[in-house]
Amino acid sequence: MTEQIPSTLRETLIKADAIWKFFGSVSVLKGVDLTLESGQIHALLGGNGAGKSTLMKIIAGLHPVDRGDLYVGGVKANNLTPVLSRQLGIHLVPQEPMLFPNLTVEENVLMHMPGNRAELKSRLIDLIKEVGSSLELHTPAGQLEVADQQMVEILRGLIRNARILILDEPTSALTPREVAKLFTRMRALSAQGVGIFFISHKLGEIREIAETVSILRDGKVVLAGPPKSFSDAEIVRAMTQIEGKSAFEIDEARPEFTEGMEVLRVQNLCGEGFAHISFSLHAGEVLGLAGVVGSGRTELAETLYGIRKAARGRITVDGLDLTETSPIKSLDHGVVYLPEDRQSSGLFVDASLCWNSSSLVLYREPAWLRLGAEEQRFQDYVKSLGIVCASSSQAVRTLSGGNQQKILLAKCLAANPKVLILDEPTRGVDVAVRADIYRLIDDLAARGVAILLISSDHEEVQRLSNRVLVMDHGHPGGELRGAEISVDTIAQLSFGVTAEQGAKQC
Numbered sequence: 001m002t003e004q005i006p007s008t009l010r011e012t013l014i015k016a017d018a019i020w021k022f023f024g025s026v027s028v029l030k031g032v033d034l035t036l037e038s039g040q041i042h043a044l045l046g047g048n049g050a051g052k053s054t055l056m057k058i059i060a061g062l063h064p065v066d067r068g069d070l071y072v073g074g075v076k077a078n079n080l081t082p083v084l085s086r087q088l089g090i091h092l093v094p095q096e097p098m099l100f101p102n103l104t105v106e107e108n109v110l111m112h113m114p115g116n117r118a119e120l121k122s123r124l125i126d127l128i129k130e131v132g133s134s135l136e137l138h139t140p141a142g143q144l145e146v147a148d149q150q151m152v153e154i155l156r157g158l159i160r161n162a163r164i165l166i167l168d169e170p171t172s173a174l175t176p177r178e179v180a181k182l183f184t185r186m187r188a189l190s191a192q193g194v195g196i197f198f199i200s201h202k203l204g205e206i207r208e209i210a211e212t213v214s215i216l217r218d219g220k221v222v223l224a225g226p227p228k229s230f231s232d233a234e235i236v237r238a239m240t241q242i243e244g245k246s247a248f249e250i251d252e253a254r255p256e257f258t259e260g261m262e263v264l265r266v267q268n269l270c271g272e273g274f275a276h277i278s279f280s281l282h283a284g285e286v287l288g289l290a291g292v293v294g295s296g297r298t299e300l301a302e303t304l305y306g307i308r309k310a311a312r313g314r315i316t317v318d319g320l321d322l323t324e325t326s327p328i329k330s331l332d333h334g335v336v337y338l339p340e341d342r343q344s345s346g347l348f349v350d351a352s353l354c355w356n357s358s359s360l361v362l363y364r365e366p367a368w369l370r371l372g373a374e375e376q377r378f379q380d381y382v383k384s385l386g387i388v389c390a391s392s393s394q395a396v397r398t399l400s401g402g403n404q405q406k407i408l409l410a411k412c413l414a415a416n417p418k419v420l421i422l423d424e425p426t427r428g429v430d431v432a433v434r435a436d437i438y439r440l441i442d443d444l445a446a447r448g449v450a451i452l453l454i455s456s457d458h459e460e461v462q463r464l465s466n467r468v469l470v471m472d473h474g475h476p477g478g479e480l481r482g483a484e485i486s487v488d489t490i491a492q493l494s495f496g497v498t499a500e501q502g503a504k505q506c
Contacts, residue, residue, distance in 0.1 A: 010037040010038045010039055010040070011037065011038050011073070011074075012035055012036070012037055012038075012071075012073075012074065013036050013037060013038055013072070013073060013163060013164050013195040014034070014035060014036040014059060014070075014071070014072060014164060014195065014197075015034075015035050015070070015071040015074075016032055016033060016034040016035070016055070016059075016068070016069075016070055016071075017033060017068055017069045017070070017071070018031045018032070018033060018067070018068035018069070019031070019032045019033075019034075019055065019058065019065055019067070019068040019069075019070060020032075020065075020066050020067035020068050021051075021054055021055075021058065021063060021065070021066050021219075022066050027219060028051050028054045028219050029051045029054055029055060029058075029219045030051075030218070030219040030220050031068065031220065032051070032055060032068075032216070032219070032220065032221055033221060034055070034214055034221065036164065036195040036196075036197060037195060038163075038193045038194070038195050039190050039191065039192075039193050039194070039195065040190070040195050040196070040211055040212060041186060041187075041190055041196045041198055041209055041210050041211050041212075042195070042196065042197055042198065042210065042211070042212045042213075042214065043197075043198045043199070043200060043206040043209070043210035043212065043213040043214070043227070044056075044197060044198070044199045044213075044214055044215075044216065045199075045200065045201070045203075045206060045213055045214070045215045045216070045235065045239065046215055046216035046217055046239055046430070047217065047239055047402070047430040047431075047432055047433075049388070049400035049402070049403070050216040050217050050218065050219070050239075050430075051216050051218075051219040051220075052168075052199050052216055053095065053168055053199070055216075056092060056166045056168060056197060056199065057092070058070065058080070059072075059080070059085070059090060059092075059164070059166065059197075060080075060082065060085050060090055060091075060092035060166060061080035061081045061082040061083070061084055061085035061086075061090070062082060062092075064078065064079055064080075065078040065079075072088050072090070072164075073088070086160070088163075088164075089160075089161070089162050089163030089164055090162065090163070090164040090166070091156065091157030091160060091162035091164070091165055091166065092157075092166040092168065093150065093153040093154050093156075093157060093165070093166060093167050093168060093170055094153065094168050095168040095169040095172070095199075095401065095428050096341075096343050097141075097146065097149035097150055097152065097153050098153070099141040099142075099149055099152060099153070100141060101140065101141050101142025102140055102141075102142060103140065103141060104137060104138050104139060104140055104141070105135050105136065105137050105138070105139050105141060105144075105152055106121060106124065106137040106138065108141050108152055108156070109124055109152060109155045109156050109159060110124065110159070113159070113160070120159070121137070123159060124137065124155065124159055125137070127155060127158055127159055128155065130185065131151065131154070131155070131158075131181060131182070131185045132178075132181035132184075132185075133148070133151050133155075133181075134294075135148060135151060135152070135155075145294060145298065145340075146340055146341055146424075146427075147174050147178060147456075148294075150170055150174070154167070154170065154182075158185075158189075162194065163193070163194060163195065164194070164195050164196075164197075165189065165194055165195070165196045165197070166196075166197045166199075167186075167196065167197065167198050167199065168199045169199055169200060169201070169401075169428045170182060170198075170200075171200060171202065171205060172424075172427045172428045174456060176458060176491060177292065177491075178292075179205065183205075183208065183209050186198070186209060187209075198210060201428075201429065201430045201431055201434070203232055203235060203431075206227050207227045207228070210227055211226065212224070212225065212226060212227075213225070213226070213227045213230075213235075215235060215238045215239055217238065217239055222238050223235070223238040236431065239430070239431065239432070259282050259285065260282045260283030260284045260285065260448060261282060261283050262280050262281070262282050262283075263281055263282060263283050263317065263318060263418060263419055263450040264280065264281040264304075264315075264316070264317055264335075264419050264450060264452075265279075265280045265281075265314075265315075265316045266278055266279050266280070266304070266313070266314075266315055267313055267314040267315075267316075268312070268313040268314070269300070269303065269310055269312075269313030269314070269315065270310065270311045270312045270313050271299060271300070271303045271308055271309070271310045271311050271313075272299050272303075272308055272311075273296040273299035273300075273474050274295075274296030274299055274300050274303075274471065274474040274475070275474055275475055276313075276475060276476065277300060277313070277471075277475075277476060278313075278476070279469055279479075281419065281450045281452060282450060283448045283449075283450050284445050284446065284447075284448045284449070284450070285445065285450055285451070285466050285467065286441060286445050286451045286453055286464050286465050286466050286467075287450075287451065287452050287453065287465065287466070287467050287468070287469065288453050288455065288461040288462075288464065288465030288467070288468040288469070288485075288490075289301075289452060289453065289454045289455075289468075289469050289470075289471065290455070290458065290461050290468055290469070290470045290471070290490045290493070290494055291470055291471035291472060291477065291494050292456075292494050294473075295471040295472060295473060295474060295477075295494070296471050296473075296474035297423075297454045297471055298340055298423055298454065299474075300471070301337060301421050301423050301452070301454060302337070303315075304330075304335065304337075304421060304452075305325075305327055305330050305335060305337040305421060306322075306325035306326040306327045306328075306329060306330045307327060307337075309324075310323055310324075317333050317334070317335060317418070317419065318333070318418075320333065322335070328363070331360060331361075331415055333418070334415075334416065334417055334418025334419060335417070335418070335419045335421070336360070336412045336415045336417035336419070336420050336421065337412075337421045337423070338408060338409065338412045338420070338421065338422045338423060338425060339423055340423040340424040340427065340454075342404055342405060342408045342427075343404075346408045346411070347396050347404060347407060347408055347411070348396065349395065349396045349397040349404075350395050350396070350397060351395065351396065352392060352393045352394065352395065352396075353378060353387075353389055353391075353392050353393070353394060353395075353396060353399070353407055354374050354375055354378040354392035354393065355374060356396055356407050356408075356410075356411055357374070357377060357378045357381055357407055357410040357411050357414060358373070358374040358377055358378070358411075358414055359411055360411050360412065360414060360415045361414050361415055362374075375392060377410075377414055378392050378410070379392070381406075381410035381413065381414075385406045385409060385410060385436065385440070386406070386436055387403055387406045387407065387410070388400075388403050389403065401428045401429060402428075402429040402430055402432075402433035403433075405425070405426075405427075405428070405429050405433065405437070406433070406436075409425070409437070409440065417444075417449055418449065418450065419449075419450045419451075419452070420444065420449050420450070420451050420452070421451075421452045421454070422441070422451060422452065422453050422454065423454045424454060424455060424456065425437055425441075425453070425455070426438075426455070426457070426460065438463065438464065441453070441464055442464075445466075453465060458487040458490045458491055458494075459487055461485075461490055462485050462486060462487055462490065465485060466481075467479065467480065467481050467485075468480040468481075468485050468490060470490060470493035470494055471494075472493065472494065477493045477494065478493040480493070
């Protein structure tokens with residue numbers, strides 16, 4: 001275990017003193033007090049919209065302080081800019097990666113860095129090895145999966161020797177092995193004196209990595225201290241004012257599943273990033289699709305939906321051949337896809353909430369019927385999904401991440417899916433929203449919707465799935481049913497370990 005800097009030798013890197021932040025007449029932060037010391041990993045926890053990201057953006061120079069004082073290294077810094085923040089050694093890794101898609105990994109990381117290019121490139125190669133990544137320097141950022149894009153953002157900060165690192169949901173699209181590698185690197189940085197703010201919605205991760213946790217609710221710090229000082233129930237109550245963890249029912253086992261009629265059949269399907277995939281999906285079934293990032297899961301989903309073309313094999317829906325499909329054709333036959341990246345692939349972030357929720361079905365409706373139908377549809381989903389918003393006309397980008405995800409779900413449900421493909425449906429959402437989504441998936445399955453669930457969270461796959469398929473480097477890695485489904489067996493198959501090999505390692 002990496003040793004931490006003794007508390008007596010630490011310096012205060014960040015001190016927030018009664019920070020307030022307003023957007024118009026709405027107060028997002030309400031007198032927040034917070035400190036970060038050198039060598040400290042300080043976790044921030046709270047529901048979507050609690051103020052975590054806003055506070056971090058103030059520290060990163062993206063928003064000014066409206067009231068109160070911010071100190072960096074003991075110096076008052078209420079009017080930070082992104083440039084000044086970087087000069088002070090502060091680096092923010094945002095929840096949604098902000099890369100130049102047509103530039104390479106190397107160009108994105110080393111942009112505007114002074115010094116000898118060859119030496120910088122060599123340092124970057126060494127750093128990539130240190131964090132256990134397989135990134136290639138020449139790969140355009142736009143071709144990377146979300147997990148690798150997040151790693152590029154982290155590398156931007158590490159190579160600039162950041163003293164204060166802000167990680168906003170860095171593990172939301174990472175596999176357990178990638179999370180372990182990231183945590184190893186975080187501990188090493190902590191031992192070198194780097195202070196780290198770590199935003200996460202996963203209690204297990206916070207208990208594993210953080211020395212201190214601050215819980216925000218409604219713009220205020222409502223609980224703070226070592227994670228071991230609080231039970232899960234206490235943390236949940238602080239976040240939500242709901243009594244006890246049981247209110248979220250996250251650990252509840254799925255009800256007994258009775259196999260219904262076959263809806264989707266995939267036979268020996270081959271395409272970009274995967275080969276020889278075969279399975280069937282039945283009405284009312286949740287079929288988990290697991291595997292490491294890069295195993296071909298998203299490519300398979302996009303091929304089933306018609307975004308990508310199959311090289312060979314066959315796709316049938318209710319016995320109808322849809323191998324040569326397109327998104328419109330898929331929608332017409334009840335196949336709906338919720339993409340992994342809600343901002344770049346799922347939502348029109350500058351369009352209204354109302355329009356977004358209807359955007360998949362507008363092509364089916366006469367123009368003169370659309371306006372009334374859109375509003376009614378949206379209000380129905382506000383009630384059924386618990387969407388928190390001020391108006392149906394506000395832009396998607398003004399919502400918290402959890403509410404954006406609910407808008408994306410509303411958009412998919414409006415298409416009346418027969419087969420619903422969910423790619424990382426709980427990425428970057430808080431505990432309460434995650435539970436809402438779990439209950440929605442249970443309800444859809446009970447109503448006969450066939451669901452293909454793609455998730456990097458093995459506990460989520462275990463909790464929700466009636467059956468699990470695992471992909472290993474684009475190929476079938478195994479199938480699990482009933483009592484066979486566990487976090488350990490999913491992980492073993494994801495990394496190409498057979499059940500016999502796994503037993504030998506235990």
